[in-house]
Amino acid sequence: MARWLYGLGSRAAGRPKVVLLVWAVLLALGVTGFLAFGGTLSAQVTLPGTPTAKVVDRLAEKLPAASGGSGTVVFHAEDGAALTAAQRAQVTALLQRVGRLDGVAGTVDPFATTAQRQQQADRLAAAKQQVSQGRTQLTAGQQQLDTARARLTSLPAAQQQSAQVQAQLAALEKQQATLDAGRTQLEQQAGQVDVGGRLLAVSERLRQVSTDGSTALGVVRFTQPQLEVTPETKDAVAAALQGADLQGVQVALSQDLVQEVPEVFGPGEAVGLLVAAITLLVMLGTAIAAAVPIVSAVVGVGVGVTAALSLSGVVDMISVTPILGVMLGLAVGIDYSLFLLNRHRRQLLHGMPMRESIALATGTAGNAVVFAGLTVVIALVALNVTGIGFLGLMGSVGAFCVLVAVAMAVTFTPALLSLLGTRALRRRERAFYERHDDAAEEQRRAQQLQEAAATAGLRPMRTARAAVTLVLGVAVLGLLAVPAASLRLGLPDGSSEAADSTQYQAFELTQRYFGAGFNGPLLVVADLAEPVSEAGQAAEQVRVAERLVQQRDVAAVAPVGVSDDRTLLAFQVVPTGGPTSESTEQLVQDIRALPEGYGVAGSASGNxxxxxxxxxxxxxxxxxxxxxxxxxxxxxxxxxxxxxxxxxxxxxxxxxxxxxxxxxxxxxxxxxxxxxxxxxxxxxxxxxxxxxxxxxxxxxxxxxxxxxxxxxxxxxxxxxxxxxxxxxxxxxxxxxxxxxxxxxxxxxxxxxxxxxxxxxxxxxxxxxxxxxxxxxxxxxxxxxxxxxxxxxxxxxLARVLPDVDVEGASLERGSSSGSAxxxxxxxxxx
Structure with a gap:
């Protein structure tokens, strides 16, 4: 490998413009491929085959209306007072406009829903009163019938046999039958009222307008499942909602409605590169030399990331994937180029010819760079063995960017060094290098002798110092590692976004006025062994809902729908905790562990x-x-x-x-x-x-x-x-x-x-x-x-193992230049 890299470095130094042109073409191809074939990046992390994914698939099959994605929009009065009638009307009109957008199945008007719920509660109250009044009337009628029957049956037997008395008794029996039928009908009505009241009770805390009337939760329902909603649809919805002129009303969108892809390069990254440039300048002493690793890394990142993004049109790629490539490409790209540059500069100061120095630096330092890069590549590619698709793709993209950085170091950097010539050295070093008289040669030999003497005069560290360093170092690392014992894994929700972002504001307002669980409701599915009858549907919904509301940390439960074949019931369950809280995590486990075998979906469950x-x-x-x-x-x-x-x-x-x-x-x-x-x-x-x-x-x-x-x-x-x-x-x-x-x-x-x-x-x-x-x-x-x-x-083992010459020492020993x-x-x- 070292000798092959030596030849590669020599050829790159001999034809530097060709090498740079090749990389320029590769960069142009990458950019063109990205612009022509690049697709959209997903902001959501999902895994097929998980319990949540299976529930979503079942809903799509049995209850398509409940499988569509949705997102919450929060409307909040800026003055903290109750929303006025005019403001409510504006909100309603806005939601109606959004409901007509392409890809939107409809919207839920919080005020209409609240009014409907109130009407339902009023109807139930009136029905309860009617049932109560009916029972009172039935009781009074039964008493009248019983009194009349007792009067007639107390007559002498001869009178009871008379036609008149028999007719009266027959009339009483007919009235009794009518009364019994009324009682049966009333009890059926009472049962329906009881079921409705119990459903209303379990969903009592499920509201869309805050108790003080200042905040309302609207819902946008999409025609496609959450993960299939296109960015264009989300962008259109967000633009319509955020662009509306609602006087005195703050509009905040939940994370499900916002499609944001992080910027690849921003002010922070620029500051990081600036610090790297300063470090290089201090170390190398010349701006031209300091620019070499940065230029090499930036071009390499451009080639690697654009090439990877060219596949985003055919491969599902989450938004952080190219960012990881940028991180690694910049970091290792600068370092790997620096390693060659540093070796080349030292060799020049020892009198080695320019092209020979570039070739030898590529064969020795480049050999080490290749080996080091391969260790990073192997570790990243090994992410594919986890069986997690998006993680393996992240590793593969990162590994590709590292490979590009390695290739840049052993080709682009030698070509650039060849073009720079002695300008890679400090000014005084350049003058020294260009001198070829006896005094300069003598100075070079003296420098080598001084370095050899310094190396020969080295002394080992004291054993006590080594022991103390080891103990203290391990103690510090152990102390830093203590918090890792309580490590919890999760995915970010709106609360983790920037404080001025619409997602964070939506999360905070929802939590403040409704409860943390409203930021991540669960969707629970109950599969029935036998289809439920139309008459028994409500009772079955009550049974499941009450079973769910009995679970710890459940705030409210509401029916969502029933499949056409009446074998699947869907419910919305609002937990007391937020989407990433431990209580919500435990609730998901508890519901799944119930003997009825309920399935759970939703953003919190998926996370x-x-x-x-x-x-x-x-x-x-x-x-x-x-x-x-x-x-x-x-x-x-x-x-x-x-x-x-x-x-x-x-x-x-x-x-x-x-x-x-x-x-x-x-x-x-x-x-x-x-x-x-x-x-x-x-x-x-x-x-x-x-x-x-x-x-x-x-x-x-x-x-x-x-x-x-x-x-x-x-x-x-x-x-x-x-x-x-x-x-x-x-x-x-x-x-x-x-x-x-x-x-x-x-x-x-x-x-x-x-x-x-x-x-x-x-x-x-x-x-x-x-x-x-x-x-x-x-x-x-x-x-x-x-x-x-x-x-x-x-x-x-020594006989079995191959002799890996990582730094190309054999090449160095075989160099034709003694000073090399x-x-x-x-x-x-x-």
Missing amino acids: IDVSEQLGGALPGYLGLVVGLSLLILVVVFRSLLVPVTATLGFVLSLFATLGAITAVFQWGWLASVFGITTPGPVLSFLPTIVIGIMFGLAMDYQLFLVSGMREAYAHGTDARTAVTAGVRAGRPVVVAAAVIMVAVFAGFISSDAVIIRSFGFALAFGVLVDAFLVRLLIVPAVMHLLGRSAWWIPGW GSSSSERTPA
Whole structure:
């Protein structure tokens, strides 16, 4: 690989304009493909085959009217007073206009619904009174009949046999039959009134106008299921609602009505790139050189992301998928290009010819970049083994963007360096490089001797210091990991949006005036063994509704509909807790656990199912990544304890990162600093993605630092001194690369979308902890304490394992230029 990359770098340096033109064409093709074939991105996370998805499919088959999507619009009087008659009329007219839009099945007018409910309650009250009056009349009539019958039957037997008395008795029996028929009819009416009253009782708290009359909940019903409603339809509805001129009325739309795709690049990301640029400028000392990694990364991101988005027309892709590609493409793209650039500059200062230096940097540092990139790619592609479609797609897109970043580093960067020539150096270094007299050569040899002397004079760290560093480092990581024990997974709702967003305002107003459960009602389906009769339908609905309302944390239950074959009943269940609350999660489980076998759907139920499936896949994926980590590192370092050390360090930094995520996003620590409006469960697929990305990045820095230790040890340096040599050689570039990654990831924390914000925080914190605490402190301390045993490997295993030359050392030894051989301090990170 190293020799092939050497030739690739040489060819790229020889024909730089051709290489740059090829990448320009690829970028143009990506942009063209996106514009021509790109589709819409979904803002919702779903999984086929979940209990919620099965209920939705059954509703679509049996009760299509209840399977259509819907969204809530909140109308609130800005002065806090009750909505006036004129304002109510405006709201009604607006909802009627929205109901006529394409893709909208209709709307629910909160005032009409409230009036109908009141009329129903009035009719029930009147019917109860009629029943009561009827019973009173029947009782009085029965008493009259009984009195008359008693009078006639008390007559002498001879008189009773008279025709007149017999006729009177017959008339009394006829009146009794009429009275009995009336009583039967009245009891039937009483039964209907009782059923209606019981249904009204279980849905008593289900209202659409607040008790003070200041807030109303309208509903927009779509013709298609929620996940199939097109963005165009949602945009049209949102435009009609938000563009209406309702005097003194605030209009807020729920999350189900707003189709928002996070921006790929915003002010926060620009600040992150600026910090990366400053870091590069400080490290490299010249703006031209500092621009090389940034230009390489930006072009690579353009190629990778636009190519991925070109498939969004035929592949369902959630909105965060390309953002992940941007994050990774920028971060690793800058770092990988920096590794080659740094190696090339050092070689130039040792007198290596320009093209030879570019080729050798590509063969050595590029070899390490390829290997490092492949570790990230493998970890991301492995997300497909979770069996979760959108997660595997996110991993595949991220892996593709990393592959593009690797390709950019070993082709685009060498071509750009060739065009820049000596301008990649500082001005004084350029002058020194261009000198070819004896004095300059002597100065170069003196510099090499000084570096060799500095390396020879290295001393190992003190054992006591290593022990204290290890104990304190592990203690800090353990403390950071404590909150992870209470980690809850979920998907964001309106409460997690920005405080000035319409979704947050709708959520907050609904919770304040109606209750948290109105933000995420459940749809419960009851399958009947036998079709229910038309006469018994209401009674069956009451039976199921009362069964549901008896469950803990249920605020109200209302019938939604009955299937045409009368074998399926649907109900709306309003929980007392919000969509992401633990009580709602438990309620879903409780309803599903009932022996009647009820199904549950709705946004809250769907979020719970997605989170549970992702949480179930997490341990297996973590085990796969850990096992992969051990296998790769055993091959690279030909050691057993070094891989174990590296993997344990990765696990420590991972749980510390999960703990920090839990503390900030779930517990609400420093919520105002990170723009968190309402703490809640951690994004359900965040831990899985973080595992894949952090594994790859952690192995990058591990390979760089420990390979330096291994090379020093292999050249005869004492094992503990070799640790110091490796750290000294790798620390400057590791620090710069880590700062760049943290800056790029942190730039996404300012995003308005909570999903992007949580990803930015998790990856920035994870790199910060892993690079500076684990790789630069804990790992060297452990390597020092292990000493020579760190490099022990059984003889039979050493014979079986391939000899992986990660840094292209064989290529370096075979270089035709004697000055080309760089010291260990010049190694480029993997």
